[in-house]
Structure formats: structure tokens, C-alpha cells
Amino acid sequence: MTRLVWFRTDLRIHDNPALTHACRDQDDDVCAIVFNTLKQWQQHGLGPRKINLMQAAMMELKQQLAQLNIPLAIVTVDNFADCVSYLQQCMGSQRVSELAFNLEYEVNERKRDIVVGRWCQDHDIIVNKFHDQCLLPPGSVKTQQDEPYRVFTPFKKAWLNIVNNQFAAPLPAPAVRQHNETAFHLLQDHTDITTQADDLWPTDEDSAHNQLNTFLDDDVLRYHEQRDLPDADATSRVSYYLSTGLLSPRQCLYSAWLKNACLLNGGENGIDTWINELIWREFYRHLLVAYPSLCKHKAFKxxxxxxxxxxxxxxxxxxxxxxxxxxxxxxxxxxxxxxxxxxxxxxxxxxxxxxxxxxxxxxxxxxxxxxxxxxxxxxxxxxxxxxxxxxxxxxxxxxxxxxxxxxxxxxxxxxxxxxxxxxxxxxxxxxxxxxxxxxxxxxxxxxxxxxxxxxxxxxxxxxxxxxxxxx
Ligand SMILES: Cc1cc2nc3c(=O)[nH]c(=O)nc-3n(C[C@H](O)[C@H](O)[C@H](O)COP(=O)(O)OP(=O)(O)OC[C@H]3O[C@@H](n4cnc5c(N)ncnc54)[C@H](O)[C@@H]3O)c2cc1C
Structure with missing residues (x-):
């Protein structure tokens, strides 16, 4: 059986539910793909610096996966529609029986996934989707009237209630594949990526973890006092790693929770305050899914x-x-x-x-x-x-x-x-x-x-x- 993992904004091997799921049985062949959708990103208004970093992170991911004996094809296509046709062709030729990916929540991305899902259904390919961008899937935190929360504080209360009861540790990286007979590595990378090193922003998972751990070791206890002082450099600067998926929110929250005597709230002021900010991040994602007009740049009010x-x-x-x-x-x-x-x-x-x-x-x-x-x-x-x-x-x-x-x-x-x-x-x-x-x-x-x-x-x-x- 050949399983295909489709990477997106989750460019990491640790705590990656789609990758872990695909690697669950050593007897299966596992291969991976990621699309360098340059024109689509440009249409979405991303600038050259961010695009360069995402491309460099893909190259890093390829090396990481190679060490696990999993081939990653980095494919340059113009836009999401091209991703879909490339995937269809590749899943047919590689006899893929299962596709796994972590969900993206923006409107165009969701439309793309629906098209792929339908095609897979018609071709007897199992699709497994996971939530990795939020601890709780958007839509799962609702008011008593079954409405999405529009205000942060009650959202946070409800979010904490649920997470406190089911807070799981991040997933480890999958084990090295003993044998991986897939012919996927024979696929040429359809890419012409040339990336430039960025002195400020590394593109590997180790650096992301160093950034997180250094902050939690050195600064988090003073976060509530210093986070508003721009000259103090007292915030974590993990937002870049979260936005490319080099870190997952679970990894951040779990490390903070461990440091906070296994509490998400009611522990050290600094850590509580930092966790609060990560919950704001979740809140905005939940809103985006509940109110898709936000993706179209409409005012909420x-x-x-x-x-x-x-x-x-x-x-x-x-x-x-x-x-x-x-x-x-x-x-x-x-x-x-x-x-x-x-x-x-x-x-x-x-x-x-x-x-x-x-x-x-x-x-x-x-x-x-x-x-x-x-x-x-x-x-x-x-x-x-x-x-x-x-x-x-x-x-x-x-x-x-x-x-x-x-x-x-x-x-x-x-x-x-x-x-x-x-x-x-x-x-x-x-x-x-x-x-x-x-x-x-x-x-x-x-x-x-x-x-x-x-x-x-x-x-x-x-x-x-x-x-x-x-x-
Ligand atoms: C006008 C405006 C635009 C913003 N644009 C972005 C953006 O494009 N991408 C982005 O990640 N954040 C954005 N933020 C939120 C916030 O400014 C950044 O997440 C934060 O400055 C990142 O630095 P840090 O990692 O050191 O944060 P820390 O203070 O260490 O906070 C930890 C994490 O919590 C989350 N977080 C913190 N503050 C917020 C917040 N107000 N809203 C949502 N999540 C938060 C981030 O993931 C952040 O990495 C924006 C805020 C404002 C006011």
C-alpha cells in the first residue's frame, strides 16, 4: 500500500498528525509531496522574503524526510488548480491508495481540498485529514446557543475547559522506514527553487525549537511585565515558525504547560499571559472559519x-x-x-x-x-x-x-x-x-x-x- 503525505503550511516532521498517520505501519510505502505555488502566493499578497523562507523550509524538510527514508517531491506549479491536476496525475501513476494532509482553513485552500477529496472518492483513494493549526478544530468551540464565539474572553474560557480535559502531548517524529519501495523518488522534483539564506530567520525545525526553548527558559517568567516594551526583546518570536509550520501550536502550548506545573491557566503570571496570546491565535482561526467573509476582507461589523x-x-x-x-x-x-x-x-x-x-x-x-x-x-x-x-x-x-x-x-x-x-x-x-x-x-x-x-x-x-x- 502506498500512502502519500501532502505537506502545506506544516513543514515539519515532529508533531505532524498527517505524517504520523501515514507512517503508522512499517509495511506500507510512504511518500510525500509539497507544492511551491509561487504565483498563487504572490496573488495572495505574500512578499519575496516570506516566499524565500517557505521555499528554503521545503528544502530542509526534504532532507529531514530523506533521513526517515521518505522521498519528498517539491513541485513548482502556478496555482492551486495546478496542484489538483498534478496530484491527480501523480496519484494515478504511483498507485497511491491513501492521501493524508493537515487542513488549511482559508477559503481558496478549502475549495482546493474539496475538489481533491471528491476526485479521490471517485478513484477509491482514502483521504485522511487532520487539524494541526489549532488545538481544537474550528467549529468545535460553541456558545450554549450553538453559535461561534464573537468575543475572546468567553471563547477562552470554553477553550480552556475543553483542552484541560484532553490535552495530549505532541507527536514524536515517525521512525525511519525500514524499507520504502515506492517509486516516488524516481519522480523528478518539478522545481527551479533557488533560495537565499536569511540571517534572521532559519528554516529548520531545530532552530524553531531552540527559539521556543530559549524563550521558555529565559524570558517567559517576565513576559507579563515586559511583553509591551519593544526594546526589551521579551517576546518569543515564534510567530514566524508557527506560520510556516516549523513549530506547531501544540508544541508551544505543551512546553509552556510543562513549565507551568501542568497548568494552562492559574500558574505563573508570565506563562499564563503567554498562553493567553496563543489562545488569541486560536480565536482568530476559529473566527475565520465561522465567518468566511473575513477571508474576502470584509469587515466583521x-x-x-x-x-x-x-x-x-x-x-x-x-x-x-x-x-x-x-x-x-x-x-x-x-x-x-x-x-x-x-x-x-x-x-x-x-x-x-x-x-x-x-x-x-x-x-x-x-x-x-x-x-x-x-x-x-x-x-x-x-x-x-x-x-x-x-x-x-x-x-x-x-x-x-x-x-x-x-x-x-x-x-x-x-x-x-x-x-x-x-x-x-x-x-x-x-x-x-x-x-x-x-x-x-x-x-x-x-x-x-x-x-x-x-x-x-x-x-x-x-x-x-x-x-x-x-x-
Ligand atoms: C495589526 C496586527 C497584525 C498582526 N499580524 C499578524 C500576522 O500576520 N501573523 C501573526 O502571527 N500574528 C500577527 N499579529 C499578532 C501578533 O502581533 C504577533 O503574533 C506577535 O507579535 C508575534 O511575535 P511573538 O511570536 O514574539 O509573540 P509572543 O508575544 O511571544 O506571543 C506568542 C504567540 O502568540 C500568538 N499571538 C500573540 N499575540 C497575538 C495576537 N494579538 N493575535 C493573534 N495571535 C497572537 C502568536 O502566534 C505568537 O507567536 C498581528 C497583530 C496586529 C495588531
Whole structure:
């Protein structure tokens, strides 16, 4: 019997339910496939850095699987429709009797899987699907009225109740196949991948585990106190590994649970708080499945579709380039551009600045983040943007508008983060770095603010209030 494992955003051999399932019997032949769907990813707005990392992670996976004596074909096709036709042809020629994969939840991905599932059914090929992106399958955490939760805190309570009763350890990597007679290795890789090393973001599972373990050993106990300080580097930075599937959420949560005296909640403050963030990640995934219109970039709160967003290219470009004249915004955007990652507090501040101070449509910011973030992920990105824009399920109330200067003074008191990314401000005293005077700006060659905070705040309040009245 030949079993085929179809890898997607689960580029790992540990805690991979589809792979483990396919490898359950040593007598079977197991082979694997992954698609490099370059054009589809570009259509989905992913940027070159993230695409390069995913391709490099596929090459790493190929080596890992080879050590288990499992051949992986990396196949370059344009889009999801091509994946389907390639799979059909390959499953026929390789006499595959079972296909196993871990589910992806976005609309196009789900449509693709339905087509493949139907074809397999018609050709007597068993399909085994698994959930690895969430601890609890989307749709399985419901209110008493059998509705999806729209608010985080009750979702979290219900989620904890279920997980506490069935919290299983991550799966080990499968054993080396003693014999694997599949002719799959004869398949040429249909690929022309050339990847570049990225100094910041490794593409192997060992590095992902080192990142997680170092955080849990060194920083997690202070997480609740320091997670909002961008200069402290006190967060885990595992989001990139989660978004490529080099780590699974179960591996993160299980390690945290072990460290927390086998508690998901009610243990150490730092660990509880970190687990809480991982539950936000689950919440956004559950929402995405319950409300597929989110995949189509519709606002969760329909009335907010009437916000009169300003179509101002000049302001949008200033935001993208980090030239708004608000140091915390500009430094954050430089972090994004240089590292492909931005601190969570800064994501909230920059997103709120774009949608409230500049009154620019959150979808433009969402797309920009999606292109530049190495952890770009539709559910969390959409959730974060709709939270900040007050258009989302459990978003910030529209009248709570962050003042970028006071946020900067509060979370980067001495301006050390600011000068890391805006070295031109180094010569200013710490206090002046958050909002330099006109003379100081001239001295440092730093631009004037593109918008006045007070005016912009009022403009946003009026715009949102009017929308509520229209609705
Ligand atoms: C506007 C905006 C856009 C965002 N876009 C993304 C995105 O594309 N991809 C992404 O993974 N996260 C996104 N986030 C959530 C969050 O900012 C990042 O997950 C976090 O900064 C990643 O850094 P970390 O791994 O050090 O997080 P930690 O603070 O160490 O948290 C641990 C993990 O919990 C999860 N998490 C933490 N905060 C959130 C949150 N607010 N929402 C959902 N999950 C969370 C992440 O998986 C993260 O890796 C966004 C947030 C905002 C406000």
C-alpha cells in the first residue's frame, strides 16, 4: 500500500498528525509531496522574503524526510488548480491508495481540498485529514446557543475547559522506514527553487525549537511585565515558525504547560499571559472559519464598511516608508522593513495610526503587513487589523484611539527602541525623542508630523460616529 503525505503550511516532521498517520505501519510505502505555488502566493499578497523562507523550509524538510527514508517531491506549479491536476496525475501513476494532509482553513485552500477529496472518492483513494493549526478544530468551540464565539474572553474560557480535559502531548517524529519501495523518488522534483539564506530567520525545525526553548527558559517568567516594551526583546518570536509550520501550536502550548506545573491557566503570571496570546491565535482561526467573509476582507461589523476612508496615497506612502514624523510609527515601520517582523504593541500602534489618524482603509495596511511580515498569516493579521480599526469581532472601541506620542513615552521611555531604527534622533535627549520640536527635527533632519494628533483624532471620532448613526 502506498500512502502519500501532502505537506502545506506544516513543514515539519515532529508533531505532524498527517505524517504520523501515514507512517503508522512499517509495511506500507510512504511518500510525500509539497507544492511551491509561487504565483498563487504572490496573488495572495505574500512578499519575496516570506516566499524565500517557505521555499528554503521545503528544502530542509526534504532532507529531514530523506533521513526517515521518505522521498519528498517539491513541485513548482502556478496555482492551486495546478496542484489538483498534478496530484491527480501523480496519484494515478504511483498507485497511491491513501492521501493524508493537515487542513488549511482559508477559503481558496478549502475549495482546493474539496475538489481533491471528491476526485479521490471517485478513484477509491482514502483521504485522511487532520487539524494541526489549532488545538481544537474550528467549529468545535460553541456558545450554549450553538453559535461561534464573537468575543475572546468567553471563547477562552470554553477553550480552556475543553483542552484541560484532553490535552495530549505532541507527536514524536515517525521512525525511519525500514524499507520504502515506492517509486516516488524516481519522480523528478518539478522545481527551479533557488533560495537565499536569511540571517534572521532559519528554516529548520531545530532552530524553531531552540527559539521556543530559549524563550521558555529565559524570558517567559517576565513576559507579563515586559511583553509591551519593544526594546526589551521579551517576546518569543515564534510567530514566524508557527506560520510556516516549523513549530506547531501544540508544541508551544505543551512546553509552556510543562513549565507551568501542568497548568494552562492559574500558574505563573508570565506563562499564563503567554498562553493567553496563543489562545488569541486560536480565536482568530476559529473566527475565520465561522465567518468566511473575513477571508474576502470584509469587515466583521458590517456598518463599518461605511467609514469614509480617505484615499490618500501620499499619507499611505509616508506610513509605509516610515516617514510620518511620528518617531514611534517610523521606527516600527523600519523594524518591519528590516526584520520582516514587528513587535505586537507596535503593530497595534501603527495599525491604529493608519486607520484612525490617517483614516486610511485597514485593508491597505493589512495587505502591506502581509507582504512584509515573515509571520504573515491571514487569520491573525486580519484579526489584528480589524481589532485596531475597530471593525472586528472583539475590536478596540472606536473611541479608544492611541496617542502615538504617549504610547511611545510609556513603552519606550528612554527612546532606545526609537534610536535603534532612527539613529538620526540619537543626539536628542531621551525625552525629546518621542516628539521632537521643530528646531530639533531640523537639527536631526527628521520630518515634521504629517498630521496633527488632535485634529486627526476628532476626524476619526466623527467618521466612526456618523457611521454608527447611518447604521
Ligand atoms: C495589526 C496586527 C497584525 C498582526 N499580524 C499578524 C500576522 O500576520 N501573523 C501573526 O502571527 N500574528 C500577527 N499579529 C499578532 C501578533 O502581533 C504577533 O503574533 C506577535 O507579535 C508575534 O511575535 P511573538 O511570536 O514574539 O509573540 P509572543 O508575544 O511571544 O506571543 C506568542 C504567540 O502568540 C500568538 N499571538 C500573540 N499575540 C497575538 C495576537 N494579538 N493575535 C493573534 N495571535 C497572537 C502568536 O502566534 C505568537 O507567536 C498581528 C497583530 C496586529 C495588531
Amino acid at each position: 458590517p456598518h463599518t464598511e461605511h467609514v469614509p476612508w480617505r484615499n490618500c496615497e501620499k499619507d499611505f506612502n509616508a506610513w509605509c516608508e516610515g516617514k510620518t514624523g511620528y518617531p514611534i510609527i517610523d521606527a516600527a515601520m523600519q523594524q518591519l522593513r528590516q526584520q520582516g517582523w514587528m513587535h505586537n504593541r507596535l503593530r497595534m500602534i501603527t495599525a491604529m495610526f493608519l486607520t484612525k489618524h490617517l483614516l486610511i482603509d485597514w485593508r491597505m495596511g493589512e495587505a502591506f503587513f502581509n507582504e512584509y511580515l515573515v509571520d504573515a498569516d491571514l487569520a491573525s493579521n486580519n484579526g489584528g487589523w480589524q481589532w485596531s480599526a475597530s471593525t472586528g469581532a472583539d475590536g478596540a472601541p472606536y473611541f479608544r484611539i492611541f496617542n502615538p506620542t504617549t504610547q511611545s513615552e510609556r513603552f519606550d521611555k528612554d527612546g532606545y527602541f526609537l534610536i535603534r531604527y532612527l539613529p538620526e534622533l540619537t543626539r536628542l535627549p531621551s525625552k525629546s525623542r518621542h516628539a521632537p520640536s521643530a528646531a530639533e527635527r531640523k537639527l536631526c533632519g527628521y520630518p515634521a508630523p504629517i498630521v496633527d494628533h488632535k485634529m486627526a483624532r476628532q476626524r476619526a471620532l466623527d467618521a466612526f460616529k456618523n457611521t454608527l448613526e447611518v447604521a
